[in-house]
Amino acid sequence: MDAETTTGFIELDDVEKVFDVRRKTGFMRGERHRVRAVDSISFRVARGEMVGYIGPNGAGKSTTIKMLTGILTPSGGRLRVAGIDPSRERTRLAHRIGVVFGQRTTLWWDLPLRDSYRLMHRMYRIPDARYRENLDRCVELLDLGELLDVPVRQLSLGQRMRGDIAAALLHDPEVLYLDEPTIGLDVVSKSRVRGFLRDLNAERGTTVLLTTHDLTDIEQLCKRVMVIDHGRLMYDGALAGLHEVGESERTLVVDLERQLPPIRLESAPSVRTVKVEGPRQWLAFPASESAAPLVARIAADYPLVDLSVREPDIEAVIAKMYESATGM
Ligand SMILES: Nc1ncnc2c1ncn2[C@@H]1O[C@H](COP(=O)(O)OP(=O)(O)OP(=O)(O)O)[C@@H](O)[C@H]1O
Numbered sequence: 584m585d586a587e588t589t590t591g592f593i594e595l596d597d598v599e600k601v602f603d604v605r606r607k608t609g610f611m612r613g614e615r616h617r618v619r620a621v622d623s624i625s626f627r628v629a630r631g632e633m634v635g636y637i638g639p640n641g642a643g644k645s646t647t648i649k650m651l652t653g654i655l656t657p658s659g660g661r662l663r664v665a666g667i668d669p670s671r672e673r674t675r676l677a678h679r680i681g682v683v684f685g686q687r688t689t690l691w692w693d694l695p696l697r698d699s700y701r702l703m704h705r706m707y708r709i710p711d712a713r714y715r716e717n718l719d720r721c722v723e724l725l726d727l728g729e730l731l732d733v734p735v736r737q738l739s740l741g742q743r744m745r746g747d748i749a750a751a752l753l754h755d756p757e758v759l760y761l762d763e764p765t766i767g768l769d770v771v772s773k774s775r776v777r778g779f780l781r782d783l784n785a786e787r788g789t790t791v792l793l794t795t796h797d798l799t800d801i802e803q804l805c806k807r808v809m810v811i812d813h814g815r816l817m818y819d820g821a822l823a824g825l826h827e828v829g830e831s832e833r834t835l836v837v838d839l840e841r842q843l844p845p846i847r848l849e850s851a852p853s854v855r856t857v858k859v860e861g862p863r864q865w866l867a868f869p870a871s872e873s874a875a876p877l878v879a880r881i882a883a884d885y886p887l888v889d890l891s892v893r894e895p896d897i898e899a900v901i902a903k904m905y906e907s908a909t910g911m
Pocket residue numbers: 602603604618619620638639640641642643644645646647
């Protein structure tokens with residue numbers, strides 16, 4: 584077993600990135616101040632993992648990814664990807680990683696996709712057979728066939744993004760960083776991209792670190808999610824575990840025989856009736872509590888016709904978490 588497998592394929596120990604910025608405060612006057620974009624972050628990602636990296640705007644996600652590719656040098660701490668220090672050996676690392684920045688393209692603006700890919704073929708010295716195989720696979724699964732001869736600047740955002748994802752994968756990278764790969768994509772393209780990433784991870788064991796503001800990406804792709812805010816790691820674990828941290832609530836939707844005043848259960852103070860609409864009532868209760876005793880109590884005291892339990896909305900849970908972090 585090599586060192587990578589026992590430690591982590593991606594390793595961060597107290598990594599920091601501080602930007603020195605000058606803010607103009609008046610004519611000829613400026614103020615130097617420091618932005619701690621990444622503040623002492625530590626984590627490990629094992630080979631083959633698919634991890635979500637989420638957080639509000641300005642949290643430090645892109646900065647982290649830039650350090651992982653070697654574009655930015657950390658101000659402090661230790662960082663390794665496949666045993667390589669990215670900022671010191673950026674070129675050597677480039678052969679082993681792929682990166683997609685949803686906000687901008689790595690393709691040549693004036694060239695058709697096909698020519699961009701040919702350039703990468705040479706740049707990365709990809710063996711011919713391998714190149715053709717990877718290209719064919721991407722063209723098929725990302726539906727690029729019709730687009731290969733179109734200059735990049737004429738592609739729509741979603742088309743270009745698919746083109747970018749293919750470009751990041753032609754050289755068989757072991758790890759893929761995706762910084763908002765589904766931004767601006769329509770529902771069909773999103774689902775195609777997600778399916779493609781899932782297969783890539785399952786079949787090739789590609790390690791994926793994914794940044795997104797679309798939580799459905801995370802729900803559908805990542806068993807593990809890390810939440811970052813103000814440069815700090817706030818959570819690292821299963822997506823489902825966020826519910827507990829976020830103190831989320833589930834909702835019991837109750838249909839009664841007729842319209843009645845809001846349900847009140849003396850014996851269950853943590854339950855709140857949040858809405859009444861005719862014979863239907865909505866009751867919120869802590870997600871950590873079981874619904875069964877609650878249902879039994881309502882059934883005993885009220886003319887119950889039907890009911891259902893709604894799971895907490897992950898968006899709401901995360902929004903709550905961001906808010907509480909800001910209030911610190
Ligand atoms: N080159 C830079 N110079 C100065 N400050 C920077 C630079 N790059 C990023 N920052 C600052 O660092 C912080 C983190 O930015 P970053 O781009 O990593 O956020 P993000 O989590 O990717 O946000 P978003 O969701 O909006 O993409 C922000 O406060 C940003 O203004």
